Amino acid sequence: MPDTPAPPVFTPREVRLIVLGLTLALFLSSLDQTIVATALSAIASDLGGWELMPWVVSSYLIASTVTTPIYGRLSDLYGRRPVLLASITLFALGALLSALAWSMPMLIAMRVVQGLGGGGLRAISLAVVGDILPPRERGKVQGYLSATFATANISGPVLGGLFVEYLSWPWIFWINLPLGAAAFAATYFQLRRLPRPGRRPRIDWLGALLIVLSCTPVLVGITLVQRAGHWTAPEAWGCFLLGAVFLVALVAQERSVPQPMLPLHLFRNGVFRTAIIVTGLASMVMMALTVLVPLHYQMVGGLSAKEAGLRMIAMTLGSVSGSFLAGQAVTATGRYRFLPILGSSTALAMCLVVAWLGLGHSLWLDTLVTLALGLGFGCQFSPITVVVQNAVDPRDGGVAVSCMMFFRLMGGAFGVALLSALLLGRLPDHGATAAPAQAAEAFSLVFLAAAGLAALCLAAALALKEQPLRGRD
Incomplete structure (x- = not known):
């Protein structure tokens, strides 16, 4: 396991600034899961591909969910700041390309890119609090972040409807750019004092791949169940079975490597x-x-x-x-x-x-x-x-x-x-x-x-x- 130096003590002002950046990052990842919902009809009318419309939401959800544990482990091995900055950049790039999409397949592909960044925003924002405050003092800050998560979930559909009605659907993605820039700036300057692991880590890339391969079919299967309205759809159970096979392979892999992507001792x-x-x-x-x-x-x-x-x-x-x-x-x-x-x-x-x-x-x-x-x-x-x-x-x-x-x-x-x-x-x-x-x-x-x-x-x-x-x- 990499050496981890003791984290520095941050002043109350530094903590407030860091929490502001984390709040923006968490708000971005959570908002983008819901803001698209009320704009789907307008998007499909403009780009066509009505039959692909549900995947505009599902693609982001799947990509951001399956990468969440991977980002958490990478931040343990490489440090929170560089991984969080990379996540913000990837998320903003996905938002920019989504706003410029000229077809439904391209929009879905760019939503996957955005989801790959969103998984890091969500995971690392919560983990950083553990680096700047001891557990006894984290409750208040975690309350703020949980409130941010709830606010984003409910305000997303409202904002999406307003953007579509008074502007145009690409604005549901343009809005991420200034918010992402603010989150990047706050993270870049305020987290420079966080320690980084002293040893060069050995990355369990096969474990990361197996996490993706085991979770993605399950989420696709859940999506198919929702669309069908029942749990008897054979294609959904095929997805669940495929996910189970890769899950067995994941457990075997994580038991055999010295620095697993998903440490089983946690469980x-x-x-x-x-x-x-x-x-x-x-x-x-x-x-x-x-x-x-x-x-x-x-x-x-x-x-x-x-x-x-x-x-x-x-x-x-x-x-x-x-x-x-x-x-x-x-x-x-x-x-x-x-x-x-x-x-x-x-x-x-x-x-x-x-x-x-x-x-x-x-x-x-x-x-x-x-x-x-x-x-x-x-x-x-x-x-x-x-x-x-x-x-x-x-x-x-x-x-x-x-x-x-x-x-x-x-x-x-x-x-x-x-x-x-x-x-x-x-x-x-x-x-x-x-x-x-x-x-x-x-x-x-x-x-x-x-x-x-x-x-x-x-x-x-x-x-x-x-x-x-x-x-x-």
Whole structure:
């Protein structure tokens, strides 16, 4: 393992400037996952290739997800600053070429380039916090970053719609250039003092390739399940089987090399393993409800798309507030276990309430329930990053956090596919001709399933061990 010098002590002003750059980087990677959604119709009308339209989103999601653990490991071996700068540059290049795309295949290819950069932005932004602050003091900053993630997820569709309506669809990519330049400048100047490993690393390139080959088919299979609306599509299961074959090869490879791209000893750490399960299950519930609650408003409550979007603001505010308050609580108390327990309990209770009462009938009830859901999600996500960083050797900090983010993203993808397929399977013609009563019954089953996932998350949170958070000493 490479030698890792002790990180320097940063002043409060330096920490604020670094966090600003990290916030911009994380906002970029998260925003680009959602800002394209409302512009897809305009893009397809301009470039043609309607049948390829879904891959404009999926290509970025797949590329950014499968590279997340690779970037984390590279930052452990080469240092955070050079890898983060390379990620920002690659992301901005992909955005520039996407804005200039003259055909749908070219746009999809450039979205892959952008996703290759986006995976590094997301993974390393969280890992850098572990280099500039001890675990006891990270809660507040991780709360800010988690709030940024939630804000980007909800503001993306809104910004995409505004750009299309008042400017043109390439602006959803042009906006990344000034934000990327600001993130690059902040990272370039403020992270120069971070130490770099002293020894020349030996890169497990075969392990990196096997990570890509094992994860990409799984994500493609999930995409096919979402499109089909059921889990019986043979092409999807073919993808899952192919991913499983490469996963076996990945495990064999990582056991045999001295510096593996994905250190398997991390998964022997009980706290790390439990935290991964908590964040994966929480993401399954959150991402699925982010997609399905607006549909519920429209199909059961009879609200317009605009009204449904406005009622989602409460969930966003709750998630941002929950992340911020949870981060403050970790820093103030030095304890974290009670937060995912509280968050998953709240999510479980609210899913049961929605399954029983439904949404779209009362503005006040909708606001109260979705606000509580958001608060629950915020309490689950913000502390877990600190838990993971505190539980592992600092030399594995980057790959540990990136693994956490990877399982969070994979959990979200599986959650959306699982509950969407369950919903569509209960509706005639995939919901096109469903009466409100039929839709209400189907959504009730979906929210009961979400409550089941939240209950599993609660069980995992109860199994999470409390470890003292390291301070500066």
